[in-house]
Amino acid sequence: MAALLSDAEITAALADLDGWERDGDAIVRTAELPCFRAAIAVVDRVAEDAEDRDHHPDIDIRWRTLTFRLSTHSEGGLTGKDTALAKKIDSRVEEAR
Structure with missing residues (x-):
């Protein structure tokens, strides 16, 4: 079991994440890649x-x-699982750009 983050912890985490926003009980980021193949490579x-x-x-x-x-x-x-994976997603997006 992972502990839920407080509002203050979520706000602090979002300050360190590129382009992520809170949407209720989730965080969301949209990223535009150079082409479809690059986008699919990030997904993989x-x-x-x-x-x-x-x-x-x-x-x-x-x-x-x-x-x-x-x-x-x-x-x-x-x-913390969400913020840790968000950081990894950020790095994958940057690698593809």
Whole structure:
């Protein structure tokens, strides 16, 4: 079980994340990649990272635009699992640019 983050912890975490915003019990980021193949490559890498962590984001793919949504559903909100995976997603997006 992962502990839910407080509002102050979420605000602090978002300050260190690139382009993430809070949306209720989730954090969301949209990233535009150079092309469709680059976007799919990011999705593939994030899928591997998610499997390694047993923590899976919702991902919306629109041509070269990806939207990631993170929440720890089993806990009913945001936990450190979400912010850790968000940081990894940020690094994957930057690698692809």
